[in-house]
Amino acid sequence: MDLIQKGWFSEVSNMWPGQAFSLQIKQILFQGKSDYQDILIVETTNHGRALILDGIIQCTEFDEFPYQEMITFLPLCAHPRPEKVLIVGGGDGGVAREVAKHPFVKSFTQVEIDALVIEKSKEFLPFMAKGFDSKKLTLVVGDGFEFMKKHLKEFDVIITDSSDPVGPAVNLFTESYFELLKNALKPNGIVCSQAGTPWTDLKQVQATIGNCKKHFPSVKYAVTSVPTYPNGQIGYLVASLSSTMDLTKPNLQFNPKELKDMGLRYYNSPIHEASFVLPTCFDDALFN
Ligand code: SAM
Secondary structure (H helix, E strand, O other): OOOEEOOEEEEOOOOOOOOOEEEEEEEEEEEEEOOOOEEEEEEEOOOOEEEEEOOEEEEEOOOHHHHHHHHHHHHHHHOOOOOEEEEEEOOOOHHHHHHOOOOOOOEEEEEEOOHHHHHHHHHHOHHHHHHHHOOOEEEEEOOHHHHHHOOOOOEEEEEEEOOOOOHHHHHHHOHHHHHHHHHHEEEEEEEEEEOOOHHHHHHHHHHHHHHHHOOOOEEEEEEEEOOOOHHHEEEEEEEEOOOOOOOOOOOOOOOHHHHHHOOOOOOOHHHHHHOOOOOHHHHHHHHO
C-alpha cells in the first residue's frame, strides 16, 4: 500500500487496527531501504521534519522532545548516581542529546543496529542528531540484544529507545532481553524501555511488563503525551534491580533555572511523579 496519497502520509498498521494518524507532507527528503527497514524522512506542513521507519512514525520535530526527555530523565533522575549509561536503538540521536545533558553522566555508549538511520538523521534531522557530537559518547553499530550478551555489570542505567516490537526490535521486548539487561546492570541499576500504550495494544504492554517482572523486583510503567504517536500517548517501562528504590520519586531534582539551562521543556520533578499515576482501568490491567 502506498503510504503517501494526495500529499498525506497515513500510519496504517495492524498494531492499531481501524485507525490511522496522518501528516500532511510538504516534501520527501529521503526515501530508501537499509538492511533492516524502509527509511522515510519528510518535511511536513505543520510538524517540521519526521522520521518514519517501516511506515511507523518514530519522531517529528514538533513533539520529539517529550518522548526523548522522559525516556532519559525518568531513569537518570531516579538513580542516585548514573555515571555510566547505555542506549539501545535511538538512531535519530535524540536520546543521546538528552543523556549528554545530565550532570552525573561521565560516559555513555549507544548501540544502534542501522547505520543508515544514523547517517540520514545526521544529514536531515540535526536537531536530534546533534546528540552524536557528545564527547562522552561511544557509538556502536550493532544489535542491542547481541551487544548485551558481552557486557556484564557495566551500566548504571540502560535506556532502550527501540522501534515498535516488529522487525529488528522484536527481541527487545522479550524475557531473554530483560535477563540480559539485568546482567548488564551494576547493582541497583535501572532500565527504561519504550513500551507502547495500553490504548492500542494492552496485551503487548502486559506481556512486556510480565517479561520484565521475571527478572526485576521493582517494575513500574509511566506514560507521557506525544501527539503524533498512536492515541497521542507513549508508555515507558521503568524497572530497578533494587526492591527498595522508589522509581516514581526523582533522586536528583532540578530547579527551574537548571531545567532551562539544560533546555528541558517537558521534564520536571512534578511530572516525573505524575507520569507514574495511571487511570484505574490501566492500573488494574497492568498491575493487578
Ligand atoms: N522514538 C521512537 C519510537 O518509539 O518510535 C524510536 C526511535 S529510534 C529511531 C528506534 C531505533 O531502534 C531505530 O533506529 C532502529 O534501527 C533501532 N533498533 C531496532 N531494533 C534494534 C536492535 N535490535 N538493536 C539496536 N537498535 C535497534
